Structure formats: structure tokens, C-alpha cells
Amino acid sequence: MNIKGSLFDGAWYTAYRKSACPLLEKTDVKTPFIVLRNSLRYWCADPFLFWRENTLYIFMELYDVFRQKGVIGYRIMQNGRLSGLHVCLETPYHLSYPYIFEKDGQIYMLPESYQSGKLTLYKAAPFPDHWEPCEDFLQDKAVCDTDYIWNENEEFLLTTPVGGEKFTYDRLEMYRKENGTWQPYCGNPVVQDASRARNAGMPFAYKDRKYRPAQNCSDIYGENLVFHEILQMDEAGYAEKTAFEAAVSDIFIAGSKRKFTGIHTYNRVQEYEVIDLYCSSVFQPVRFLRLLLQKFVRFKG
Numbered sequence: 607m608n609i610k611g612s613l614f615d616g617a618w619y620t621a622y623r624k625s626a627c628p629l630l631e632k633t634d635v636k637t638p639f640i641v642l643r644n645s646l647r648y649w650c651a652d653p654f655l656f657w658r659e660n661t662l663y664i665f666m667e668l669y670d671v672f673r674q675k676g677v678i679g680y681r682i683m684q685n686g687r688l689s690g691l692h693v694c695l696e697t698p699y700h701l702s703y704p705y706i707f708e709k710d711g712q713i714y715m716l717p718e719s720y721q722s723g724k725l726t727l728y729k730a731a732p733f734p735d736h737w738e739p740c741e742d743f744l745q746d747k748a749v750c751d752t753d754y755i756w757n758e759n760e761e762f763l764l765t766t767p768v769g770g771e772k773f774t775y776d777r778l779e780m781y782r783k784e785n786g787t788w789q790p791y792c793g794n795p796v797v798q799d800a801s802r803a804r805n806a807g808m809p810f811a812y813k814d815r816k817y818r819p820a821q822n823c824s825d826i827y828g829e830n831l832v833f834h835e836i837l838q839m840d841e842a843g844y845a846e847k848t849a850f851e852a853a854v855s856d857i858f859i860a861g862s863k864r865k866f867t868g869i870h871t872y873n874r875v876q877e878y879e880v881i882d883l884y885c886s887s888v889f890q891p892v893r894f895l896r897l898l899l900q901k902f903v904r905f906k907g
Contacts, residue, residue, distance in 0.1 A: 612897045617888040618651035619644060620666055622880045628812055629879060630833045630850040638860035645691055647671055647892050651882045652703045655875035663734060664880060667702035671892045675700040678717055680734055695737045703751045720748040720768040743788055751805040757839050766804045775823040776800035780844050796844035800824040802832045807873040819872045828868035828884050
């Protein structure tokens with residue numbers, strides 16, 4: 607076994623900052639993003655923000671390096687201090703992209719779980735440590751990074767189907783809720799382009815305009831972020847235009863000496879922003895332990 611190669615692997619990190627201007631405006635280039643430490647067992651990606659009782663929660667995919675799958679967890683920010691990592695949702699399947707929202711006084715989460723072959727909605731019972739499935743939005747449909755959106759009192763899903771031997775992430779499909787069921791838009795896909803199809807965070811409003819963050823996956827996974835202004839989203843169709851792109855080189859980073867080469871999630875709540883950053887070579891002793899145990903099991907067998 608190559609010991610050096612077994613000790614190092616790629617990993618994602620989350621980072622945050624407090625800024626009056628969102629990243630897409632490019633006016634605040636001096637306020638740095640602060641990179642948060644991963645634990646020995648988990649690296650962190652797909653950060654989402656949620657306010658609850660004057661407390662800011664950062665929900666994330668926690669990738670379990672030992673078991674090689676994602677679970678959902680969070681950190682708490684209170685009085686300028688951040689807590690450690692808390693695991694709050696785990697299934698037999700890989701989980702990521704914890705799209706969290708509140709509706710009619712109830713808190714919900716719509717995580718990515720394409721390995722299950724369906725899209726399941728969870729509700730807090732109670733928040734933030736316990737979640738129970740309450741509805742399968744899409745059954746027999748493997749999708750990833752789904753956004754749930756209210757628009758003019760209607761409900762929509764924007765999502766990317768996953769299938770085939772090679773994931774291309776080049777399709778964005780729209781679903782509309784009709785008579786209690788989710789119906790695909792007849793003109794799907796509404797976007798067919800790997801450079802801008804896959805969602806990268808919750809759509810947000812800024813200066814009377816609505817934006818959808820997307821990932822550029824055309825050449826490499828997590829190449830950069832692309833922000834689109836949403837021009838239309840109704841039963842007649844979907845339309846958007848590119849407003850801004852952001853690469854790692856555009857991000858002012860503090861709190862880390864690592865060389866980051868990828869970025870694929872952005873979320874903003876009030877004045878707080880979160881992103882995730884990829885580093886291709888990180889010391890991971892838990893990974894080495896896993897590989898060592900696998901080698902031992904094969905030897906014993």
C-alpha cells in the first residue's frame with residue numbers, strides 16, 4: 607500500500623463572511639471569507655444558512671471519510687462564536703445539499719439522496735437534531751441538488767437528474783405542483799448545459815431581482831459558480847440570464863494556508879454568506895485507517 611498516497615486525498619471546506627453586499631455585486635473585495643476547520647472524520651460541503659431564535663445555523667453535508675458517505679450536520683453561530691459539528695440526519699444512503707426552509711411555521715429539509723432513487727422531504731421533529739420523512743416529492747427519480755421555490759403562490763422544483771455511468775450534470779428540470787402532485791414541465795430540460803445547469807444553493811432576492819446560483823461542471827466538478835437572474839418561472843416555462851461568475855481566484859480567503867481549486871455552493875441570509883472550497887491534497891489519517899482495515903480484511907479472507 608502506498609502510505610503517502612493513502613494519507614492524502616481531496617476534501618471540501620466551508621467558509622463564511624459577514625458583508626453588506628452579496629458576492630455577485632463584486633463591490634466588497636476586502637472582507638475575507640473565513641475557512642472553518644474540518645474534523646478528523648468529516649469534511650464539510652454544501653453549506654446552507656438558517657436563522658432560528660437569534661441563532662444562525664450552518665447546515666452542511668458532513669462527508670464521513672471512514673464510511674465514505676455523506677450525512678447532514680450543522681454548526682451554530684451565536685454571539686460571534688461557532689460550535690463544533692453536530693450530526694442531525696443520517697440514512698443508509700449518501701446525503702448532501704441540505705436545502706432547509708420554513709413554511710407555515712414548520713421547518714423542512716429537502717436533502718439530496720439520489721442513491722435512494724427518490725426525493726424525500728423531511729420535517730424537524732424537533733429542530734435541529736431530529737428529522738423525520740414526511741413526503742416523497744419525486745418517486746423512482748434519482749435527482750441531485752434540488753431547489754424548492756414559491757413563486758406567485760405556486761410551488762416549483764428545479765433539479766438535476768442523475769443517471770448513466772458518467773454523471774454530466776448538464777440538465778436542469780422544472781416541476782410544478784398541480785393538485786397535490788409534482789408534474790414535470792413539458793419543455794424539460796429548461797437548461798441543458800453543464801456549465802450552468804446544476805444548482806449551487808438557494809435562490810435569493812436582491813434589489814428586486816431573483817437569482818439562482820449554479821455550478822459550472824463543464825470541465826471539472828466544482829470549477830466555479832455562476833449566478834443567473836431568473837426572468838420567468840411559471841406554468842408557461844422558465845427563463846434566466848447569466849449575471850455573474852465567481853471562481854476561487856475571485857474570493858478573498860482568510861484563516862487557511864491551503865491552496866483551494868474548486869467552489870460549488872453559495873448561500874446568503876441577511877448579511878451572512880457561506881461558500882465551500884475544494885483542496886486536492888489534505889492529510890486524512892482516518893482515510894489511511896480505513897484503507898488499512900480493508901487491506902487487513904482482504905488478507906484475512
